[in-house]
Amino acid sequence: xxxxxxxxxxxxxxxxxxxxxxxxxxxxxxxxxxxxxxxxxxxxxxxxxxxxxxxxxxxxxxxxxxxxxxxxxxxxxxxxxxxxxxxxxxxxxxxxxxxxxxxxxxxxxxxxxxxxxxxxxxxxxxxxxxxxxxxxxxxxxxxxxxxxxxxxxxxxxxxxxxxxxxxxxxxxxxxxxxxxxxxxxxxxxxxxxxxxxxxxxxxxxxxxxxxxxxxxxxxxxxxxxxxxxxxxxxxxxxxxxxxxxxxxxx
Ligand code: ADP
Numbered sequence: 001x002x003x004x005x006x007x008x009x010x011x012x013x014x015x016x017x018x019x020x021x022x023x024x025x026x027x028x029x030x031x032x033x034x035x036x037x038x039x040x041x042x043x044x045x046x047x048x049x050x051x052x053x054x055x056x057x058x059x060x061x062x063x064x065x066x067x068x069x070x071x072x073x074x075x076x077x078x079x080x081x082x083x084x085x086x087x088x089x090x091x092x093x094x095x096x097x098x099x100x101x102x103x104x105x106x107x108x109x110x111x112x113x114x115x116x117x118x119x120x121x122x123x124x125x126x127x128x129x130x131x132x133x134x135x136x137x138x139x140x141x142x143x144x145x146x147x148x149x150x151x152x153x154x155x156x157x158x159x160x161x162x163x164x165x166x167x168x169x170x171x172x173x174x175x176x177x178x179x180x181x182x183x184x185x186x187x188x189x190x191x192x193x194x195x196x197x198x199x200x201x202x203x204x205x206x207x208x209x210x211x212x213x214x215x216x217x218x219x220x221x222x223x224x225x226x227x228x229x230x231x232x233x234x235x236x237x238x239x240x241x242x243x244x245x246x247x248x249x250x
Pocket of ligand 1: 037
């Protein structure tokens with residue numbers, strides 16, 4: 001689904017990503033691991049259109065998407081999750097899910113003038129979809145809670161929910177487990193597996209928690225010093241001398 005070819009990204013001459021090439025297969029949950037500073041987040045940001053690459057190419061289903069803006073990638077079903085945006089903290093979980101993507105607002109506004117009943121029908125549809133997401137993620141107990149009151153892990157679940165509202169094809173998840181307790185991390189892991197198996201999502205996941213990676217991800221790609229060092233199952237990469245050295249060297 002995704003092919004990264006000889007990608008480099010430099011910041012003031014420093015190569016954060018250095019000639020990295022990798023593939024993310026359709027239907028996989030691919031893990032991206034590596035020591036701090038390996039270039040994982042920068043790679044994500046280049047794929048997701050946050051940074052333009054210095055060199056190299058990114059293909060989505062064979063089409064060149066290098067340098068496309070995040071909203072253009074969004075329309076192609078490629079999403080990268082961040083921490084929930086601050087301005088949504090005063091909205092409820094359900095309202096957050098129902099937020100219409102900004103570039104569809106113009107269309108909605110036009111319809112309110114020309115066809116109010118179509119707007120109502122669309123609202124109903126959005127609400128039904130939000131209810132489906134709430135049920136799927138088993139978060140009905142916090143559906144009417146303000147998003148700002150959620151725990152870190154619940155916010156991660158909400159982020160996943162928002163990707164479901166727009167029917168993403170591939171989702172890049174950055175450090176899902178950071179600051180999340182074990183129980184909630186398992187719940188998030190379950191949701192990712194079910195989205196993958198039942199709804200056909202492809203995932204690429206940056207995560208430091210190796211138990212989480214081992215449970216979810218195949219293959220696991222290891223980055224070090226801006227490049228791709230190894231790829232395999234978690235057991236394979238754990239036994240790889242170069243990988244052990246890269247981790248010990250930090
Ligand atoms: P990882 O996610 O694997 O920890 P990062 O992609 O965050 O690694 O960072 C890789 C390297 O690039 C680090 O040395 C980091 O300091 C540097 N880096 C990342 N973003 C920037 C930036 N915006 N400006 C300058 N250097 C950066």
